[in-house]
Amino acid sequence: MNVGGRHYRTIWLNDDRRAVDIIDQRWLPHEFRIVTLRTLDDVAIAIRDMWVRGAPLIGVTAAYGMAIAMTDDSSDTALDAAWEKLHATRPTAINLRWALDAMRALLKPLPEGERAKAAHGRAAEIADEDVELNRAIGENGLEIIRKTASGKKPGEPVNILTHCNAGWLATVDYGTATAPIYLAMEADIPVHVYVDETRPRNQGAQLTAWEMAGHGVPHTLIVDNAGGHLMQHGDVDMVIVGTDRTTANGDVCNKIGTYLKALAAKDNGVPFYVALPSPTIDWTVFDGLKEIPIEERSGDEVSLVWGKTASGDIAQVRVSPDATPAGNPAFDVTPARLVTGLITERGVAAASREGLRALFPDR
Ligand SMILES: CSC[C@@H](O)[C@@H](O)C(=O)COP(=O)(O)O
Structure with missing residues (x-):
């Protein structure tokens, strides 16, 4: 990029x-x-x-x-x-x-x-x-965006919400969740991206927003809690996120907060897609909640926030009382039943054992 x-x-x-x-x-x-x-x-x-x-x-x-x-x-x-x-x-x-x-x-x-x-x-x-896998994910995801765009008025953008950074910075190039967005831009399909800030480390605010700005993708940064409200008001056409590990039956482990977005999407009839290359599928795991180890990171990532000061220095500030302990589970698991489709390099699979097996019969 x-x-x-x-x-x-x-x-x-x-x-x-x-x-x-x-x-x-x-x-x-x-x-x-x-x-x-x-x-x-x-x-x-x-x-x-x-x-x-x-x-x-x-x-x-x-x-x-x-x-x-x-x-x-x-x-x-x-x-x-x-x-x-x-x-x-x-x-x-x-x-x-x-x-x-x-x-x-x-x-x-x-x-x-x-x-x-x-x-x-x-x-x-x-x-x-990795570059080739992401490019192929992009092509397959592009068809979903194209279909949604065909139901819109000319010039009206497809509104996509994404969480964390599943962009080119999370891969070698293109990204997973962002690859369809970049290809839609290349194909002159109007898109607009809602970027979740993704506390505590702010991968959305710091990385995805930077990528979007750098590539001229219209986007709006939102707080993590805004997604449900936007979905209730019909402002989100689809969610596309990445994943750190997807089980053989389609449970999706991704950055903390993804599960809440999937729940809100289900409640509002908003399609919830996960973009992933096949090396992200753990064929040995069938129950994401019970079997995927969730990284617990330092509470300092919650209590202390990095940013640029008015004088241009990059500095850290504390947002909570000195004595307040913070917990920091870094990932959560979205059950397969909340996932509309898994966008892979081989096509879009249903989030189920059968769906994945149909695309990857060799596994
Ligand atoms: C293509 S990246 C998919 C995931 O790895 C991404 O969404 C994510 O959760 C990254 O977490 P991070 O803790 O920043 O490594």
Whole structure:
């Protein structure tokens, strides 16, 4: 995607052909900073502390982390240790384990001397594949937007509500939930996006809004609690969100607050779509509520808010009493019964075991 007229992915190989460069998302939208990750520890910290975030990008970054680890030490011990260290960074997004397993399965049978090169090659392939998957999700989601647009007056936009950032910043390029929106813009279909701010870390306000503005997508930032009201008044045509892990029967785990949006959508007859690449499906899990580990992050993310001061400094302020403890479950599970459809690279599936199996009979 373009930033200041230049095309960027969110992660790419450094000029030294060994390290990787990333967009450090902690500083957006106020500063566009690129940092280089040179060691396995750098990569683990970048994932854990959310310099990079979003399920697909977490997976790709971890794949590069394995490649960097293999460049330093390609023994079996180092391979297993890198898998463990990276796997421990964030528990919910299944793309992390998917990418780590793919790398280990490739590397384990190889002689040690061949591992670093093969690892870098596979990490680059996983990154390229992510772009293709998202592009295909975009094409399939575009048809849904096109159909909705056909029922509107000429020039009237399709109003889409999204939660968190399932945009290009959460992937390598295009995004999942945003890919259909970007393709609708390319196809001259009028769209307007309601962007949930997504407390506590404000991925909507800071990242999705920045993406939308950068790509000229008409959008309005709303507080997380406004979505139900807008739906009651007919202001939302559809919801499209991403997911960190979708179960084999279509339960959707995504950023905290997604479930409430799905409930409001159901009550108001608003279609609720989830856009996902197949590496986000956990084929081993059938009950999202019972089986998906929900990341509990620091309460400081709730009590303290980052922003830009009037003098232009990026600073943190406290919004709650010093003595008040805060809980911070980072994800929730939306049961399949609330999901209208799963927009995948192979088409739109019903959110059910049968629906997913029909599109992915090979699984
Ligand atoms: C294509 S991204 C889908 C999800 O990963 C996204 O909606 C989300 O919940 C990201 O959470 P984050 O905690 O910012 O990594």
